[in-house]
Amino acid sequence: DRLKESKVYMRALFDYIPLEDKATPCQEAGLPFKRGDILQVVTQDDPTWWQAKRVGDSNLRAGLIPSKQFQERRLAYRMKMGTLPNPKSPKKSLCKPLVFCFFFLPICGLTVAGLRRSFRLSRKDRQGSSGEGSDPGEPEFLTYEEVTRYQQRPNERPRLVVLIGSLGARINELKQRVIAENPHRYAVAVPHTTRPKKPHEKDGVEYHFVTKQQFDADVLNNKFIEHGEYKENQYGTSIEAIRSVQAKNKMCIVDVQPEALKRLRTSEFKPYVIFVKPRGGEHGRVTVRHVSLSNLQEMRQSAIQIDQQYGHLVDRVLIKEDSASACAELRGILERLERESFWVPISWVR
Numbered sequence: 001d002r003l004k005e006s007k008v009y010m011r012a013l014f015d016y017i018p019l020e021d022k023a024t025p026c027q028e029a030g031l032p033f034k035r036g037d038i039l040q041v042v043t044q045d046d047p048t049w050w051q052a053k054r055v056g057d058s059n060l061r062a063g064l065i066p067s068k069q070f071q072e073r074r075l076a077y078r079m080k081m082g083t084l085p086n087p088k089s090p091k092k093s094l095c096k097p098l099v100f101c102f103f104f105l106p107i108c109g110l111t112v113a114g115l116r117r118s119f120r121l122s123r124k125d126r127q128g129s130s131g132e133g134s135d136p137g138e139p140e141f142l143t144y145e146e147v148t149r150y151q152q153r154p155n156e157r158p159r160l161v162v163l164i165g166s167l168g169a170r171i172n173e174l175k176q177r178v179i180a181e182n183p184h185r186y187a188v189a190v191p192h193t194t195r196p197k198k199p200h201e202k203d204g205v206e207y208h209f210v211t212k213q214q215f216d217a218d219v220l221n222n223k224f225i226e227h228g229e230y231k232e233n234q235y236g237t238s239i240e241a242i243r244s245v246q247a248k249n250k251m252c253i254v255d256v257q258p259e260a261l262k263r264l265r266t267s268e269f270k271p272y273v274i275f276v277k278p279r280g281g282e283h284g285r286v287t288v289r290h291v292s293l294s295n296l297q298e299m300r301q302s303a304i305q306i307d308q309q310y311g312h313l314v315d316r317v318l319i320k321e322d323s324a325s326a327c328a329e330l331r332g333i334l335e336r337l338e339r340e341s342f343w344v345p346i347s348w349v350r
């Protein structure tokens with residue numbers, strides 16, 4: 001069946017360092033990977049240790065990775081014990097040649113059953129399963145997400161492009177600029193507002209102007225993907241506003257708070273999520289002129305926070321050097337989205 005053909009691809013939602021994994025039957029046989037890597041799962045025969053290759057890796061041999069079920073179980077266990085799933089401090093590598101451990105992979109396999117026995121947890125320790133669709137109250141275990149290649153066909157509605165930005169990224173400006181260059185291809189979702197219409201404005205163009213009553217009713221009916229208050233007026237972007245852009249066969253670009261991502265990650269919108277970080281807002285030693293040290297720290301902190309909480313939902317990170325280069329990079333991404341294939345959750349295309 002599907003698994004036997006090894007056409008199973010998973011997006012890793014966590015970093016994995018086999019040399020730091022005490023549970024693995026053979027550290028050298030492990031396949032290290034980073035969150036966001038696409039893994040081709042070659043066998044899922046063993047319920048605890050899968051064999052996988054990293055897509056794009058020139059190494060043709062498969063390595064061991066913890067199965068989804070096993071990874072969930074140990075995260076559940078760590079959560080129960082109150083220990084964070086922090087990677088342990090790096091241990092010294094055993095420094096055996098990789099070839100050696102591939103020879104020994106079958107032997108390692110023999111120990112898997114024993115390890116599983118020693119690590120077995122009761123069913124009630126397993127709380128929920130990872131990811132999408134789980135109850136909001138349930139803990140979410142970031143393990144793997146099954147993905148497939150998807151290319152937008154000409155008769156399909158364009159994918160939604162979602163920009164999230166850390167402090168200082170000024171993503172609205174970026175969005176407006178890219179759209180202004182190509183208004184026949186890209187558009188914003190027209191927001192709703194309760195503020196009075198200005199003389200030069202037209203209803204349905206700059207905003208949908210609505211009463212406070214109407215706005216509150218729409219909030220209650222869950223019509224907005226996000227909403228907020230500014231100078232005592234309400235503003236919000238509705239699901240319908242996105243749909244109406246897509247109905248015109250234009251690519252809709254929204255910039256939202258990352259909390260809105262969960263709501264937008266549906267097969268209908270197939271969002272492509274771009275995380276814009278200002279230069280200096282990422283890790284590393286960068287000197288930025290015109291930005292005070294405390295601002296720089298705030299920028300970094302904001303980027304780290306978003307990365308930790310929402311990084312697994314991000315398709316692409318765009319480091320914003322300056323407006324012009326960020327704009328050019330975004331334009332390039334949007335063009336590729338229309339003609340290339342991308343990994344998306346398999347549930348979006350089934």
Ligand code: 5GP
Binds near residue numbers: 195228230235236237
């Ligand atoms: P203005 O009333 O001048 O057109 O917009 C003022 C402010 O309203 C904007 O700078 C922005 O902070 C906020 N705003 C505009 N559109 C939206 C929206 O769709 N959602 C939210 N949350 N705020 C918005």
